[in-house]
Amino acid sequence: MSRIIRYVFYDILRTRFVIFYTLFLLGSTFALFQLDADPGKVILSMMNVVLMVVPLVSIVFASIHFYNSYEFIELMIAQPVNRKSVFMGQYFAVASSLSLALLTGAGLPMPFYGITPAGIALLYTGILLTWVFVSLAFLSAVLTRDKAKAIGVALLFWFYFSLIYDGLILWVMYSFMDYPLEKVTLALVSLNPVDLARIILLLQLDISALMGYTGAFYKAFFGSSAGILFSAGVLVLWVVLPVWLSLRIFMRKDL
Amino acid sequence: MVLPGRYTGNNIKIAKPLTLIGVDFPVLDGEGKHQIFTVAAGNVTITGFELTNTGISSVKDLAGVEAIGADYLRIFNNRFIGTYFGVHVANTKACVIEKNFFRANERKEYETGNGIHLWQCSDAVIRNNYITRHRDGIYFEFVTRSLIEHNLCVNNMRYGLHFMFSHQDEYRNNVFSKNGAGVAVMYTHNVKMEYNKFEQNEGNSVFGLLLKDISDSEVKHNTFIKNTMAVYLEGVSRTRFEGNNFKLNGYGIRLQANCDANTFTQNNFLSNTFDLATNGTLVLNNIDGNYWDKYQGYDLNQDQIGDVPYRPVNLYSMVVERVPAAVFLWRSFMVFLLDRAEKALPVITPENLKDNYPRMKPYDYRSSA
Numbered sequence: 001m002s003r004i005i006r007y008v009f010y011d012i013l014r015t016r017f018v019i020f021y022t023l024f025l026l027g028s029t030f031a032l033f034q035l036d037a038d039p040g041k042v043i044l045s046m047m048n049v050v051l052m053v054v055p056l057v058s059i060v061f062a063s064i065h066f067y068n069s070y071e072f073i074e075l076m077i078a079q080p081v082n083r084k085s086v087f088m089g090q091y092f093a094v095a096s097s098l099s100l101a102l103l104t105g106a107g108l109p110m111p112f113y114g115i116t117p118a119g120i121a122l123l124y125t126g127i128l129l130t131w132v133f134v135s136l137a138f139l140s141a142v143l144t145r146d147k148a149k150a151i152g153v154a155l156l157f158w159f160y161f162s163l164i165y166d167g168l169i170l171w172v173m174y175s176f177m178d179y180p181l182e183k184v185t186l187a188l189v190s191l192n193p194v195d196l197a198r199i200i201l202l203l204q205l206d207i208s209a210l211m212g213y214t215g216a217f218y219k220a221f222f223g224s225s226a227g228i229l230f231s232a233g234v235l236v237l238w239v240v241l242p243v244w245l246s247l248r249i250f251m252r253k254d255l
Numbered sequence: 256m257v258l259p260g261r262y263t264g265n266n267i268k269i270a271k272p273l274t275l276i277g278v279d280f281p282v283l284d285g286e287g288k289h290q291i292f293t294v295a296a297g298n299v300t301i302t303g304f305e306l307t308n309t310g311i312s313s314v315k316d317l318a319g320v321e322a323i324g325a326d327y328l329r330i331f332n333n334r335f336i337g338t339y340f341g342v343h344v345a346n347t348k349a350c351v352i353e354k355n356f357f358r359a360n361e362r363k364e365y366e367t368g369n370g371i372h373l374w375q376c377s378d379a380v381i382r383n384n385y386i387t388r389h390r391d392g393i394y395f396e397f398v399t400r401s402l403i404e405h406n407l408c409v410n411n412m413r414y415g416l417h418f419m420f421s422h423q424d425e426y427r428n429n430v431f432s433k434n435g436a437g438v439a440v441m442y443t444h445n446v447k448m449e450y451n452k453f454e455q456n457e458g459n460s461v462f463g464l465l466l467k468d469i470s471d472s473e474v475k476h477n478t479f480i481k482n483t484m485a486v487y488l489e490g491v492s493r494t495r496f497e498g499n500n501f502k503l504n505g506y507g508i509r510l511q512a513n514c515d516a517n518t519f520t521q522n523n524f525l526s527n528t529f530d531l532a533t534n535g536t537l538v539l540n541n542i543d544g545n546y547w548d549k550y551q552g553y554d555l556n557q558d559q560i561g562d563v564p565y566r567p568v569n570l571y572s573m574v575v576e577r578v579p580a581a582v583f584l585w586r587s588f589m590v591f592l593l594d595r596a597e598k599a600l601p602v603i604t605p606e607n608l609k610d611n612y613p614r615m616k617p618y619d620y621r622s623s624a
Contacts, residue, residue, distance in 0.1 A: 041526065044586075052588060166589040173578050181580035189583065199583055214580050216458070 004076070004089030005096075012065070012097040021057055021098075025049070025105025033113045040205065043118045046106065047201050050126040051194055054102060055133040056158050062094050062137030063154040067147040074255055087138075087250050091243060095134040099127045118204040125197040128235045132193045133158070135242035142246045142253060161194045169195075182217045193238045196231055257281045257304070265289045271296050277303030280334060285309040285317075291338075294322040300329040309338045311366055318343035318368070322350070330355060340368035341389065349378040357386040367412060369394040373401075381406060391417040392434065395424070404428050414439045415456075426451060431463075437482065439465040446472040454480040462487045463504070469494055476620065479504055485527070488514045497521050500620055506532050506572075515539035523617045524548060524567070528585075531567040534576055536605040542567070546614040554615050565613040568604045570597035 012018055028049060032042045069090065076086045106126060110119050140153035169188055173181055189195045203222055221227040259279040266289050269275075273296070281304060285291050288310040292301065299322070306319035318340035322328050328350040335341040341357040344350055350373075357370040370386035372394045373379055379401040386392040392408030395401070395418035404427040408415035415431035416438045418424070425447040431438050437456035440446060446469065453463035463482035464474070468490040476498040479485035485504040486496075491514045499522045501507040507527040508519070512535030519542045524530045530547055544560075552563035571590050575582050584590055597604060 038526065047586070048588075162588050163592075166584050166587045170574075170581060170584060170589070173581050177578045177580075181578070185580050185583055195583075195587065198587060202583075202586060214582050218583060 001085035001089045004081075004086060005093045008069070008090055008093035009097055012093060013100075017061060018097055018101050021061075022101040022105045025102060026108060029106050029109045033109055039114055039116055040118070042113075043116065043122055043201075044205055046122055047198070047205070050106070050122055050129065050201075051198055052162060054126050054129050055162065055194060058098055058130045058133035059137045059140075059154045059158050060151065061098065062134040063141045063150050064147075065094055066090065066138060066141040067150065077255065083251050084247065087247055088243075091134065091138055095131050098130045098134065102126050102130055118201070121201055121204045125200050128232075128239070129193060129197050131239045132235065132242075135239050135246070139242040139246040139249075142249045161192050165192045166195065182214055185214075186218075186221065190234045193235055196234060200231055267292050269294045269296060269299055272298035274300040275302070275304070276300075277305075277333075279303075280305045282307060285338075287311075290315075290317045290321055292320040294320060294325040294328060297324075297326040297328075299325055299327075300331075302330070302332050305334040305336060306338055307336045309340075311339050316340050316343055316368060316372070318372070320344075322347055325350065329353075335370075338368075340372050341370045341386070343368075343372045343374075344376055344379070345374040347373075347376045347379075349380075350376065351380045351382075352384065353380070353382045355384045357384065357389060357392075359388040359390075363412075369417075370408075370411070373398045377401065380404075385409075386415075387411065391415075392431070394418070395421040397421065399423050401425075402427070406430075407432075409433055411435060416440075418443065422446070425449070430454070431456070433457075436460070437462040437464060439467070440469055441465075441467040443468075444470045444472065447475075448473070448477060449475045451477045452480075453477065453482060453485065456482045458483060465489075466491050466494070473497070474499065478502070478620075479507075484509050487511075488517070490514065492516050494518075495520075498618065498620060499523070501525065501527055501530070503527065505529065509533070510540065511535075512537045517541070520544040521614075521618055522546070523620070525617065529569050529572040531608075532572040532576065533568055533605060533608065538605050538608045540608075542608065542610050544612045544614065545610055546617045547610065548617070550613045550615075552613065559615050561613040561615055564609040564611045566598065566601065566604060566606075566609045568608055570594050570604055573603055 029046060032045050036042050073086055077083060107123050136157045137154050140157060141150045143153060144150050189199060199218060203219055222231060257277045259281050261282045261284060263284050263286055269292060283291050283304055283306050285308045287308050290309055291306050301320060309317045309319060319335045319338040319342060320330060321343045324346045326348040328347055330342055331353040333355045335355060335357045337360040342352055352371055359367045367390045369391040370389040370393060371381060375397040377399045379398060381393060381403045383405045385407045387409045390412050392411045392415045393403060398421040401424045406429045409432045411434045413435045415434035419441045421443050423445045428450045430452045432454045434456055438453060456463050461483050463479045463485040465487045470492045472494045474496045478500045480502045483505045485501050485507050487509045489511045493516045496519045502525045504527045507524050507530040510531060510533045512533060517540045522545045524545060524547045526548060547565055547567055550561055550565045552561035552565065554561050570593055571585060
């Protein structure tokens with residue numbers, strides 16, 4: 001499996017797309033640091049990049065990549081290699097190359113302008129989100145044979161988690177505003193990796209505003225070691241579950 | 256003159272004009288039971304003592320120095336360590352409390368008194384004191400024409416400064432930091448608050464500055480940093496807010512709709528989560544001519560005044576007002592879209608609450624503060 005990871009990894013790093021992605025992140029991060037003297041505000045703008053662009057790029061690139069290497073996968077499976085290592089090899093190679101791009105693109109400028117806890121949190125959540133969305137992309141890729149359909153499903157995932165889900169939550173909260181909602185929202189947040197990542201970052205940034213009752217509740221929860229374990233655990237679950245599901249489908253699939 | 260040493264003070268009564276000077280801070284110990292000084296005459300001066308261990312009583316306000324009807328009282332260069340009330344003055348004209356240090360024992364809120372407590376006084380001067388761990392740092396009730404300046408109120412249990420029915424007072428160059436609930440000013444008219452600093456008053460229902468039923472007052476050149484709610488106004492009228500800096504607060508200004516004829520001008524709003532929040536659509540206040548760092552308009556004629564009015568009330572702050580739990584969706588893409596839509600076409604936010612002359616660049620107050 002490690003040999004497959006290595007081949008695919010180098011193969012992806014050579015493609016123009018990942019290089020563009022890295023350069024885009026590098027350019028925007030440097031530009032943001034140049035435009036604004038306040039590192040807090042820079043992290044805030046970069047938070048939008050991490051919460052919007054990183055999931056989008058991860059999910060679209062991963063699903064396109066999967067279809068582009070369909071022939072390679074078929075060839076590999078014809079060899080005496082088991083399906084699991086082919087599939088997982090692909091997965092690890094894609095996820096780690098995108099993480100590497102994020103780490104260099106967004107992380108490289110940081111030492112020049114000062115490393116802050118918020119910056120570290122930003123990279124940490126960005127990398128976790130990359131893995132989550134690559135997982136979701138692989139799931140959408142194994143669900144259907146049609147490339148366009150799979151990309152559509154992938155985009156739907158992205159839309160759902162970044163936009164639709166929050167709208168639904170807001171609607172639920174408005175309908176049940178007479179009830180204490182803190183614990184309920186905590187559960188609802190866990191069902192969306194993007195929200196979870198945003199709250200981890202918000203607690204690093206908007207401390208004052210979040211200090212109201214709800215904010216204090218969240219801070220008490222996510223600030224405690226149990227909360228940190230919980231949020232990391234849930235995000236890891238968001239990585240593992242789709243991969244496990246898609247691996248199961250892939251193992252039984254007639255290619 | 257009193258020489259250094261340790262004296263157990265059991266309610267020393269001073270009934271005639273007298274000057275008491277402590278040499279090298281002699282300690283007057285109330286043994287956890289008694290009050291230390293009771294002053295009942297004019298022209299008394301107390302300086303250079305360390306007063307400690309007064310008793311705690313919820314019936315009598317035991318104090319380091321209690322003064323009733325002590326006109327021209329002067330208390331300076333003393334240390335009040337572990338007193339219940341520090342200085343408790345009533346019915347007194349022209350007292351001066353200067354350069355004292357107050358530190359209460361760490362107890363629960365109801366087990367500690369106020370640092371400087373004035374009741375029905377006038378023309379008082381309170382200057383250069385350091386007050387910490389008391390219930391209220393400085394407490395005024397029915398105190399008129401007085402001056403509070405250069406004091407430092409840190410880590411008090413309740414309010415750094417708390418005053419009610421105290422007209423025509425001035426507060427200058429004080430620092431109120433990390434107090435339980437910030438600073439509260441209530442039922443007062445003609446107050447001037449200038450060059451004060453309110454910082455890190457954080458928590459639920461905690462304010463940098465709480466103004467309730469205030470009128471004809473001035474709040475100028477103050478700095479508000481990292482407060483959950485920098486200024487909270489309720490029933491405030493004809494008050495002028497000018498040249499203040501609001502930085503890194505949760506809410507810059509929270510303006511209840513029952514405030515009227517107030518003016519906010521030449522203030523800086525920098526990196527606050529919500530600059531201005533309100534609870535109604537009725538607008539009776541003027542907010543022209545401030546700098547808002549979230550302003551995105553343009554300035555074609557280059558006169559440093561933005562050509563498009565700015566509406567500082569954020570749609571989402573209205574949502575959070577109604578559903579506090581919704582704060583966790585803050586900064587999500589959907590909220591951003593809602594906000595943009597609302598900015599283009601105000602439906603929920605008060606349409607007339609806007610700055611018609613927003614400044615393009617922040618005012619520079621660093622030289623003056």
